[in-house]
Amino acid sequence: MNGSQGSKLRLWSCAAIFGAAAAMHSGLASAGYNDGKVFLTGGVFTVDGAGGGGAVPWATITGYETRDGINGGIGYTYANLPALQLNVFGGAIGFYDRFELSYATHKLSLNLSNLDTVALVAEALGGLDLGTDPWNSTLQMDVYGAKLRLFGDAVYTSDSWIPQVAIGGLYKENKTGDLVRTLGANKAKDWEAYLAATKVFFPLSTLVNFTVRYTSANQIGLTGFGECSADGCTNDKEFRFEASVAHLLSKNTAIGFEYQQHGDNLDGKSVSLAGLPLEGLTGLLGNLLPGVEDALTQEKESDWMDVFFAYAPNKNLSFVIAYLMLGNISVAQDQNGFYMSMHATF
Amino acid sequence: MKLSKIGLSLVTGAALLAASAQPAFAGEQKTKPILGIPKSALDDFGGAAGVHAWVESLFYYIMLDNRISHIFREFGNVERQIALNTQLEQMVLGGAVEYQGASMSAAHADLGITMTQFNAVVEAAYNACERNNVPYKTCNHLIAALAPFTRVIVTR
Ligand code: HEM
Numbered sequence: 001m002n003g004s005q006g007s008k009l010r011l012w013s014c015a016a017i018f019g020a021a022a023a024m025h026s027g028l029a030s031a032g033y034n035d036g037k038v039f040l041t042g043g044v045f046t047v048d049g050a051g052g053g054g055a056v057p058w059a060t061i062t063g064y065e066t067r068d069g070i071n072g073g074i075g076y077t078y079a080n081l082p083a084l085q086l087n088v089f090g091g092a093i094g095f096y097d098r099f100e101l102s103y104a105t106h107k108l109s110l111n112l113s114n115l116d117t118v119a120l121v122a123e124a125l126g127g128l129d130l131g132t133d134p135w136n137s138t139l140q141m142d143v144y145g146a147k148l149r150l151f152g153d154a155v156y157t158s159d160s161w162i163p164q165v166a167i168g169g170l171y172k173e174n175k176t177g178d179l180v181r182t183l184g185a186n187k188a189k190d191w192e193a194y195l196a197a198t199k200v201f202f203p204l205s206t207l208v209n210f211t212v213r214y215t216s217a218n219q220i221g222l223t224g225f226g227e228c229s230a231d232g233c234t235n236d237k238e239f240r241f242e243a244s245v246a247h248l249l250s251k252n253t254a255i256g257f258e259y260q261q262h263g264d265n266l267d268g269k270s271v272s273l274a275g276l277p278l279e280g281l282t283g284l285l286g287n288l289l290p291g292v293e294d295a296l297t298q299e300k301e302s303d304w305m306d307v308f309f310a311y312a313p314n315k316n317l318s319f320v321i322a323y324l325m326l327g328n329i330s331v332a333q334d335q336n337g338f339y340m341s342m343h344a345t346f
Numbered sequence: 347m348k349l350s351k352i353g354l355s356l357v358t359g360a361a362l363l364a365a366s367a368q369p370a371f372a373g374e375q376k377t378k379p380i381l382g383i384p385k386s387a388l389d390d391f392g393g394a395a396g397v398h399a400w401v402e403s404l405f406y407y408i409m410l411d412n413r414i415s416h417i418f419r420e421f422g423n424v425e426r427q428i429a430l431n432t433q434l435e436q437m438v439l440g441g442a443v444e445y446q447g448a449s450m451s452a453a454h455a456d457l458g459i460t461m462t463q464f465n466a467v468v469e470a471a472y473n474a475c476e477r478n479n480v481p482y483k484t485c486n487h488l489i490a491a492l493a494p495f496t497r498v499i500v501t502r
Binding site for chain 1: 383
């Protein structure tokens with residue numbers, strides 16, 4: 001694959017975000033820089049780059065700007081699970097508390113001995129390109145997002161049940177197409193759309209968000225979109241439900257949980273070798289390495305859940321630590337672990 | 347036909363009566379937060395004295411904030427505002443207190459207040475709660491009770 005071009009593109013997008021952030025910080029200050037929003041009401045940095053919780057995009061527009069100006073920030077997230085480590089870096093800019101643009105780049109390192117075995121076998125078979133090297137499988141994905149606030153005010157309409165509602169779109173470009181297809185997905189690049197509703201209930205000191213996402217993603221796109229089997233490939237989008245609840249302990253400290261429904265595209269699928277399902281091969285391998293067939297069959301994709309703690313010492317910085325319960329991911333079971341995210345706003 | 351006319355004039359008469367029954371100075375009504383205001387809210391705030399102390403702190407923080415203090419220096423009357431806010435805040439928290447000032451729309455219409463400036467006052471409100479040891483949750487009841495005024499206060 002054209003790796004150098006990919007990384008150049010990523011570098012450019014990073015540079016663009018840094019540039020924009022720097023410009024907002026200095027030169028553009030008079031033109032529209034604004035940080036008048038109340039603490040934490042812009043949300044933090046989701047893994048999709050959009051403003052929201054940890055995984056769930058909210059209807060709130062990122063940054064601390066009000067309708068009077070522009071604000072934004074950069075975020076970094078690290079998640080450490082038994083079989084994988086996820087690094088996400090990105091940024092988002094909010095315009096007039098109305099519109100948001102975001103970017104995030106993912107690096108997911110897998111340390112799965114069973115996948116390593118496949119890679120070793122592939123190498124032994126004469127260099128099939130599976131996108132996975134022995135001892136080194138890294139999935140990469142870029143996510144571009146936009147969000148438009150439709151109506152409502154999440155914060156101040158305490159005398160009405162109408163929430164703040166926004167629609168958003170994400171374009172996800174998985175850079176590791178070979179590996180994604182090895183795991184049985186159909187497409188490496190695809191779009192998603194979502195509708196989010198957010199409301200702060202002051203008397204309960206609690207923010208509630210519901211999101212419906214229209215998508216065919218496997219593990220948010222990290223393992224591609226749709227599926228391929230012997231009967232051909234499909235990429236059927238469906239509506240999936242997500243929710244966040246954040247309870248504020250004080251004006252800058254929150255605890256809460258999140259839920260994100262996932263699909264079942266790759267459930268029970270065997271890892272495939274360059275388009276060939278592994279069944280035949282695993283039979284053969286099974287004789288050599290007992291249990292390999294099971295080990296290469298992907299588990300039922302679990303919904304994601306997490307509990308989190310968020311703290312914003314000031315308006316320029318917020319930290320989130322979370323315990324993730326992501327369940328089965330591809331061929332790995334029980335992927336529970338820690339998540340840490342930092343979001344700097346300007 | 348005639349009957350309905352009589353009915354109509356009766357209704358208008360009742361409406362007029364209701365309107366005139368309101369004292370002229372009752373410029374603002376209690377807000378109606380969807381989750382209500384607990385009966386204990388005013389007591390939790392420290393009663394009338396607690397609210398008064400909080401309003402004093404509120405104006406202390408407002409006058410320290412460069413983003414908004416100039417508005418109050420130019421157009422405000424801090425002593426009068428402290429007195430009237432003490433009434434208003436007790437009223438929205440459920441206290442049997444008459445608010446004697448102007449309506450929120452009348453008081454702020456000409457000021458061209460932005461969302462940013464409004465949020466600055468909200469920040470001062472939270473700072474005042476912290477300063478006066480009003481618990482965060484109690485503070486949020488007052489914020490919930492005042493939040494609906496955003497619509498008429500923020501005009502830009
Ligand atoms: C929920 C928030 C607010 C409440 C409850 C509130 C309450 C009041 C009250 C009770 C008065 C006295 C009215 C009278 O004199 O009859 C007043 C006046 C005033 N308020 Fe506010 N206010 C709020 C937000 C703001 C904001 C955000 C600003 C500016 C940044 C502001 C600036 C003023 C000024 C300058 C006056 C004096 C107007 C005059 O005397 O002509 N207020 N407000």
